Amino acid sequence: MRIAVVGGGYVGLVTGACFAELGHTVDIVEIDAGKAAAINAGRAPIHERGLDALLAKHAGVRLRAGTDYGPVALSDLAFICVGTPPAADGSADLSMVAAASRSIGEALREGKGAHTVVVKSTVPPGTTENLVAPTVGNHSHRADTGFAMNPEFLREGRAVEDFLHPDRIVIGSRDGRSGDTVAAAYTGVSAPVVRCGLTAAEMIKYASNALLATKISFANEVGNVCKRLGIDVYEVMQGVGMDHRVSPHFLDAGAGFGGSCFPKDVAALVSLAEGLGEEPALLRSVLDVNDRQPLRMVRMLEERIGDLAGKRVAVLGLAFKDNTDDIREARAVPVIAGLLQRGAAVAAYDPLAAASMRRVFPGIDYAASAADALRGADACLVMTEWPEFSTLNGEFDLMNSRIVIEGRRILSCDGKEGICW
Numbered sequence: 001m002r003i004a005v006v007g008g009g010y011v012g013l014v015t016g017a018c019f020a021e022l023g024h025t026v027d028i029v030e031i032d033a034g035k036a037a038a039i040n041a042g043r044a045p046i047h048e049r050g051l052d053a054l055l056a057k058h059a060g061v062r063l064r065a066g067t068d069y070g071p072v073a074l075s076d077l078a079f080i081c082v083g084t085p086p087a088a089d090g091s092a093d094l095s096m097v098a099a100a101s102r103s104i105g106e107a108l109r110e111g112k113g114a115h116t117v118v119v120k121s122t123v124p125p126g127t128t129e130n131l132v133a134p135t136v137g138n139h140s141h142r143a144d145t146g147f148a149m150n151p152e153f154l155r156e157g158r159a160v161e162d163f164l165h166p167d168r169i170v171i172g173s174r175d176g177r178s179g180d181t182v183a184a185a186y187t188g189v190s191a192p193v194v195r196c197g198l199t200a201a202e203m204i205k206y207a208s209n210a211l212l213a214t215k216i217s218f219a220n221e222v223g224n225v226c227k228r229l230g231i232d233v234y235e236v237m238q239g240v241g242m243d244h245r246v247s248p249h250f251l252d253a254g255a256g257f258g259g260s261c262f263p264k265d266v267a268a269l270v271s272l273a274e275g276l277g278e279e280p281a282l283l284r285s286v287l288d289v290n291d292r293q294p295l296r297m298v299r300m301l302e303e304r305i306g307d308l309a310g311k312r313v314a315v316l317g318l319a320f321k322d323n324t325d326d327i328r329e330a331r332a333v334p335v336i337a338g339l340l341q342r343g344a345a346v347a348a349y350d351p352l353a354a355a356s357m358r359r360v361f362p363g364i365d366y367a368a369s370a371a372d373a374l375r376g377a378d379a380c381l382v383m384t385e386w387p388e389f390s391t392l393n394g395e396f397d398l399m400n401s402r403i404v405i406e407g408r409r410i411l412s413c414d415g416k417e418g419i420c421w
């Protein structure tokens with residue numbers, strides 16, 4: 001099959017590389033010429049386990065990237081994988097989806113045979129039907145294009161594995177042929193396929209992210225009560241998660257959820273619900289609890305050591321989670337801002353994300369290792385679940401005092417004296 005992937009970011013590049021691995025011929029259309037060149041040179045512009053190996057195997061062979069939409073006209077399937085960032089009011093900004101749809105429409109004017117346009121970006125219910133399909137149609141002047149919606153559930157840092165071994169593949173379509181063509185592209189991936197309408201597929205994605213985010217905020221709210229009671233929320237949630245109706249996943253309390261998706265997708269669902277005249281009280285609370293968690297950590301530290309002015313605080317972990325250099329909505333950002341506001345000096349360390357964070361906070365110290373960040377620190381806040389932090393132990397002895405607040409339950413050192421969450 002010939003597949004065009006529009007947008008070569010986290011989702012587009014992983015989608016393109018994995019479809020090439022499944023045997024398809026893939027063209028990535030990416031407006032950023034630098035990214036396209038890197039992909040063609042076999043260099044992943046993002047850090048994703050397994051991606052370099054796929055690029056080494058397929059770049060220049062079955063996988064090509066460029067800024068030109070020409071390959072769309074030759075494709076059986078064109079996947080839209082551009083960003084849908086939050087607008088100022090929390091709703092999804094669909095300008096990139098609209099622009100991509102226009103360009104796809106123009107390209108399809110030259111196309112022969114059957115084409116299916118597939119939305120993979122996370123978009124509010126109704127977008128494929130009411131924005132993408134009419135925009136493509138108005139610019140292609142064709143009525144024979146098929147449309148499908150195939151949401152993506154991959155996690156950053158585990159994207160290749162998630163794409164090739166998903167829990168399910170959701171395919172929304174308004175005609176059977178389009179849905180069948182998308183399903184055929186996944187031949188070789190073993191997973192149940194959910195077939196539904198376009199709008200239901202869009203809603204499945206929002207509802208999935210919103211439910212996962214809700215589990216985390218629920219665990220955090222219960223965790224805050226557990227803290228007052230002097231009991232361990234992880235022990236409590238382990239007991240709760242053993243009920244198969246709940247599942248043990250996404251019940252880890254701590255600093256709250258970050259990343260480019262949960263905060264924006266829950267906000268977009270809130271905005272959508274409000275626009276429809278609903279009162280999304282639960283979803284608003286999910287965001288509210290999440291917004292408060294990072295500063296709770298700073299306040300816990302103040303309760304513990306008093307005024308933070310002039311204190312040196314090590315912040316371990318800057319990425320929004322482990323195995324990525326992505327700092328979008330990372331919980332370390334409000335924590336560092338809160339520490340600086342209180343006059344503390346920050347020594348930060350992250351195995352991958354220091355360069356990105358330096359653009360946000362150029363004036364703080366960036367250490368080359370966790371040990372360097374901890375040396376001489378009065379306290380430490382752990383913000384990311386990096387596996388390498390789990391083995392830290394003697395390094396905490398380099399601190400002035402062994403006060404460590406875990407925003408992620410990752411430390412396994414013995415003698416957890418002074419260590420709390």
Ligand SMILES: NC(=O)C1=CN([C@@H]2O[C@H](COP(=O)(O)OP(=O)(O)OC[C@H]3O[C@@H](n4cnc5c(N)ncnc54)[C@H](O)[C@@H]3O)[C@@H](O)[C@H]2O)C=CC1
Binds near residue numbers: 029032153
């Ligand atoms: N990052 C993630 O883990 C996941 C993201 N999603 C969703 O997938 C979508 C894409 O997200 P990311 O890949 O993270 O975004 P991204 O920002 O990393 O990548 C989007 C890419 O599209 C390119 N682009 C923008 N407009 C274009 C146009 N008109 N033509 C060609 N290329 C264009 C940009 O230059 C950028 O490289 C979003 O809707 C997001 O919510 C869904 C599942 C997982």
Ligand SMILES: O=C(O)[C@H]1O[C@H](OP(=O)(O)OP(=O)(O)OC[C@H]2O[C@@H](n3ccc(=O)[nH]c3=O)[C@H](O)[C@@H]2O)[C@H](O)[C@@H](O)[C@@H]1O
Binds near residue numbers: 154157250256
């Ligand atoms: O739509 C998306 O973009 C993606 O959003 C999330 O993936 P991702 O944001 O990459 O990362 P997660 O592993 O879900 O973690 C998100 C945040 O929640 C936090 N988290 C996660 C689990 C938990 O129990 N507690 C918790 O605080 C993590 O530390 C991280 O900050 C979803 O897990 C993916 O299924 C989805 O495709």
